[in-house]
Amino acid sequence: xxxxxxxxxxxxxxxxxxxxxxxxxxxxxxxxxxxxxxxxxxxxxxxxxxxxxxxxxxxxxxxxxxxxxxxxxxxxxxxxxxxxxxxxxxxxxxxxxxxxxxxxxxxxxxxxxxxxxxxxxxxxxxxxxxxxxxxxxxxxxxxxxxxxxxxxxxxxxxxxxxxxxxxxxxxxxxxxxxxxxxxxxxxxxxxxxxxxxxxxxxxxxxxxxxxxxxxxxxxxxxxxxxxxxxxxx
Amino acid sequence: xxxxxxxxxxxxxxxxxxxxxxxxxxxxxxxxxxxxxxxxxxxxxxxxxxxxxxxxxxxxxxxxxxxxxxxxxxxxxxxxxxxxxxxxxxxxxxxxxxxxxxxxxxxxxxxxxxxxxxxxxxxxxxxxxxxxxxxxxxxxxxxxxxxxxxxxxxxxxxxxxxxxxxxxxxxxxxxxxxxxxxxxxxxxxxxxxxxxxxxxxxxxxxxxxxxxxxxxxxxxxxxxxxxxxxxxxxxxxxxxxxxxxxxxxxxxxxxxxxxxxxxxxxxxxxxxxxxxxxxxxxxxxxxxxxxxxxxxxxxxxxxxx
Numbered sequence: 001x002x003x004x005x006x007x008x009x010x011x012x013x014x015x016x017x018x019x020x021x022x023x024x025x026x027x028x029x030x031x032x033x034x035x036x037x038x039x040x041x042x043x044x045x046x047x048x049x050x051x052x053x054x055x056x057x058x059x060x061x062x063x064x065x066x067x068x069x070x071x072x073x074x075x076x077x078x079x080x081x082x083x084x085x086x087x088x089x090x091x092x093x094x095x096x097x098x099x100x101x102x103x104x105x106x107x108x109x110x111x112x113x114x115x116x117x118x119x120x121x122x123x124x125x126x127x128x129x130x131x132x133x134x135x136x137x138x139x140x141x142x143x144x145x146x147x148x149x150x151x152x153x154x155x156x157x158x159x160x161x162x163x164x165x166x167x168x169x170x171x172x173x174x175x176x177x178x179x180x181x182x183x184x185x186x187x188x189x190x191x192x193x194x195x196x197x198x199x200x201x202x203x204x205x206x207x208x209x210x211x212x213x214x215x216x217x218x219x220x221x222x223x224x225x226x227x228x229x230x231x232x233x
Numbered sequence: 234x235x236x237x238x239x240x241x242x243x244x245x246x247x248x249x250x251x252x253x254x255x256x257x258x259x260x261x262x263x264x265x266x267x268x269x270x271x272x273x274x275x276x277x278x279x280x281x282x283x284x285x286x287x288x289x290x291x292x293x294x295x296x297x298x299x300x301x302x303x304x305x306x307x308x309x310x311x312x313x314x315x316x317x318x319x320x321x322x323x324x325x326x327x328x329x330x331x332x333x334x335x336x337x338x339x340x341x342x343x344x345x346x347x348x349x350x351x352x353x354x355x356x357x358x359x360x361x362x363x364x365x366x367x368x369x370x371x372x373x374x375x376x377x378x379x380x381x382x383x384x385x386x387x388x389x390x391x392x393x394x395x396x397x398x399x400x401x402x403x404x405x406x407x408x409x410x411x412x413x414x415x416x417x418x419x420x421x422x423x424x425x426x427x428x429x430x431x432x433x434x435x436x437x438x439x440x441x442x443x444x445x446x447x448x449x450x451x452x453x454x455x456x457x458x459x460x461x462x463x464x465x466x467x468x469x470x471x472x473x474x475x476x477x478x479x480x481x482x483x484x485x486x487x488x489x490x491x492x493x494x495x496x497x498x499x500x501x502x503x504x505x506x507x508x509x510x511x512x513x514x515x516x517x518x519x520x521x522x523x524x525x526x527x528x529x530x531x532x533x534x535x536x537x538x
Binding site: 037039041042043044045048052055056059060063064066 | 246247420423424427446448449450452453456457460461464465468472480481482484485488
């Protein structure tokens with residue numbers, strides 16, 4: 001950044017008549033003595049950069065150590081509620097090995113097998129609840145329903161709900177990007193509206209904001225809702 | 234300048250390190266093209282009109298403004314060195330003030346945009362079910378309008394009163410608060426991710442620690458790049474206020490142009506760590522750069538397939 005210097009009036013003196021405007025980066029006129037320096041003259045520079053490097057590396061190691069050792073950490077209220085629902089399902093999961101990745105659903109930090117498993121878990125829970133409390137026409141799965149939204153909403157809303165689903169999935173590290181036949185079938189139980197279209201894939205952006213890996217490259221459109229759509233036709 | 238001190242000025246020890254104007258020009262051009270691309274992509278693609286992309290677009294706009302003004306200033310300095318421009322002219326001074334105001338505005342705007350992006354991500358993770366109620370497009374637009382207004386005013390005020398120490402203190406305090414907030418938000422998000430990772434690790438045969446490592450790497454990169462690029466400049470400001478006569482500080486301040494280069498390189502790196510991570514945006518780039526959606530393009534494609 002450039003600075004225009006002009007002479008300052010020192011207290012009590014007559015104004016300097018021949019001041020000039022110079023276009024320079026910083027003030028050269030201050031006398032600084034370099035005599036008798038005890039340490040190296042660039043010591044602040046070196047100390048600053050070394051400190052910065054140490055800080056960044058230290059932060060990285062702390063973060064990796066946290067992931068490995070799993071130090072206990074008090075969670076916020078909402079994640080706690082979500083976790084309580086999850087723990088009942090978590091134990092009996094069998095994450096299958098599935099090498100290929102489907103586009104459109106972004107993979108967050110965690111293994112995506114959990115996403116499918118937890119997805120099935122929710123399906124099972126909802127079906128169990130359904131047995132005791134028959135609900136007609138309401139969307140199944142607390143994941144899909146936002147507060148105050150019914151199924152009779154516009155297609156766009158339905159798409160947004162799916163987007164919320166995906167945001168939640170991503171946010172709760174559940175993002176599944178391996179859709180397969182079973183998952184598509186279980187999706188049909190959720191009665192997702194037929195008009196989910198690729199427009200609402202933009203809400204998937206919420207997934208890839210995560211600290212995890214970059215999202216799987218989408219080849220233009222969302223395949224997940226289309227597969228579900230296909231299954232329900 | 235009236236020399237009140239009788240100390241001999243000896244500037245041979247810590248000479249000002251001058252960075253060639255070409256470096257600034259190249260950095261400015263690269264940063265300008267990248268960020269302009271991001272802005273155009275977000276504006277053109279209707280899928281990207283969501284709060285998250287609006288914040289990213291705002292960040293890219295601020296980066297564009299900063300690279301534009303820095304490039305313009307470099308050009309003016311180049312002309313002034315060559316002798317084409319009278320650096321004492323009134324109009325030149327006014328133009329320089331405008332450039333400085335734009336630079337200040339874009340710096341503050343960048344910091345505020347980082348904060349906005351971090352808050353948006355935080356809301357996505359911790360209030361995921363209510364995200365679309367909390368972070369509506371209207372609220373995001375209002376937040377952006379507020380940020381832009383604040384930055385415009387702050388830029389103008391800072392240049393108008395640039396000699397006052399208060400301005401520098403304000404800048405530094407803003408930077409530190411933003412740094413701490415961003416750190417807190419991202420670490421909190423990361424800890425939630427880690428706890429979920431632990432749950433998965435508890436399952437049979439599914440522990441994949443390298444994913445969490447990647448999260449740590451991403452977070453370190455995000456935060457590390459921010460700190461590495463911005464902190465030297467702010468330390469310079471701090472040292473300008475705190476120790477004016479100290480030779481050590483003088484030696485640090487002699488590297489001012491290198492710190493500026495770092496600041497500008499942050500504008501170059503920013504799209505890579507924020508915007509280009511999104512697949513939708515990458516697809517939009519591909520469509521924009523390699524082929525538009527014109528009928529001619531399809532014919533050309535058909536020719537080759």
